[in-house]
Amino acid sequence: MDLELRHLKIVRAVADAGSLTRAATVLGLAQPALSTQLKRIERVLGGTLFVRGREGVRVTALGELVLERARVLLPAVCELQEDARRFARQDAHGYRLGGTHGPLLGGLVDRLAHHEPGVPVTTYTSWSEKEVAGGVADGRLDFALVGVCGESAPPEPGRLAWMEVARDPVYVMLAEDHPLALAARTEIDLAELAAEAWTDVPGDGCFGDCFAAACVRAGFTPACVYETDTASCVHLVQVGRAVGLCRATFPATPGVVTRPLAGAPLVWRHLLGWHPAARAAARAADVLAHARAAHAEALGRSAGAPALRAGPARRAAPWTAA
Structure with a gap:
């Protein structure tokens, strides 16, 4: 033997x-x-x-x-x-993209398909940033398009390379007949929403903890948070059942008004990740450029665009694999 x-x-x-x-x-x-x-x-x-x-x-x-x-x-x-x-x-002639909820994945697919017609593009979506990053780490995906709260580390920081696509303040969604929406305010203090019920999409990052901490700093604890899919979040806001949290790239939606929170107590960083040893790494710079362009296009279509036109989103140093 x-x-x-x-x-x-x-x-x-x-x-x-x-x-x-x-x-x-x-x-x-x-x-x-x-x-x-x-x-x-x-x-x-x-x-x-x-x-x-x-x-x-x-x-x-x-x-x-x-x-x-x-x-x-x-x-x-x-x-x-x-x-x-x-x-x-790995498919050297295609793109396998993974992402969480939001408009950027669709925008990235559209740009890649437009600039490289005939090249296959496949997608995988999940509420879990860790699951998407794991797909890139083990070779099932080429790129991950996810988001993290503030300065939090992205998933798989020791195995994947990460670059920031953009950085946006988190907005609040209100029903169009909400008193704060009718007041035509350019921004809203988080403390003014202390009595509201909230709605947000799920995830396995630290955003929920960051939101709770921001509320405590504003002097209150959220009485109710409905964690559900994007369509249900929008519906709860439209009917006045809750106010919601959204990214600045959230598209203009009937019955919903979005406003920035005063002082930007919450920030969302859009990130693109890939494995540095994979063949897809050679295309990372091009994919990153397309992702940034997709963000700019999504921002231009969003209800929150006017508040962010004062300057470009700040980009931080890249996260790289150890």
């Missing part, structure tokens, strides 16, 4: 668990079967790896040597498998 990677996984599992019983549970094996496997491995390696005792197992000097090598080899092989899968999945 030759030594295989699965044998090293067994040795590592026994050492990590500290007993054959616990290791068998982790590996999904019966304990007698694991004991037999371990004896075969020890015969191949020429010596005892573990000393069995009433309180578990103790690693021998030979076992320490094998574990030291296993802890180098197993992660390296795992990384090789990930890189191979990523390479095999």
Whole structure:
């Protein structure tokens, strides 16, 4: 019998668990079967790896040597498998885009399709920024178009390269007959909305916590927050059931008025991410330029455009893979 990677996984599992019983549970094996496997491995390696005792197992000097090598080899092989899968999945002549809710993904698709007719563009959407970033990290997607709150780190910061597309203040959505909308105010203080119910879309970033903290700074705690899809958020605002939070790129919508919050207590950063070792990385600069143009176009169509025309969105330094 030759030594295989699965044998090293067994040795590592026994050492990590500290007993054959616990290791068998982790590996999904019966304990007698694991004991037999371990004896075969020890015969191949020429010596005892573990000393069995009433309180578990103790690693021998030979076992320490094998574990030291296993802890180098197993992660390296795992990384090789990930890189191979990523390479095999990549399409050098197409774009696989992932994104969360918002108008920028559609705008990016439109621009890529217009500038490179005939080149396939596929999309994947999720409420989860982490899920979209994970798709890029493991090679299922080429680019991730997501957003984060304020200066928060993007998902997968150690594996993906990130560049800022744009940075916008968060707006509030009001029914067109809401008193603050009828007052034709150019901006609204968050404290003026203390008595309102709120609605927002879900996500797994820190935006909910940032919003709650901004409300506390304004002197109140939101009494009610309806977390639901975009269409339902808009409906709740239109009928006056709640006020909503939206990005500055939110398109003009019948029955809804958007206004910036005074002092910009919440900021949304649009980010584009990719894996620096993927073939798609060579196209990142072009895709980033298209994403920024798509943001400018979305902003021009939005209800909040006049308030942001005083200057371009500030762009921060890039996030890069470690």
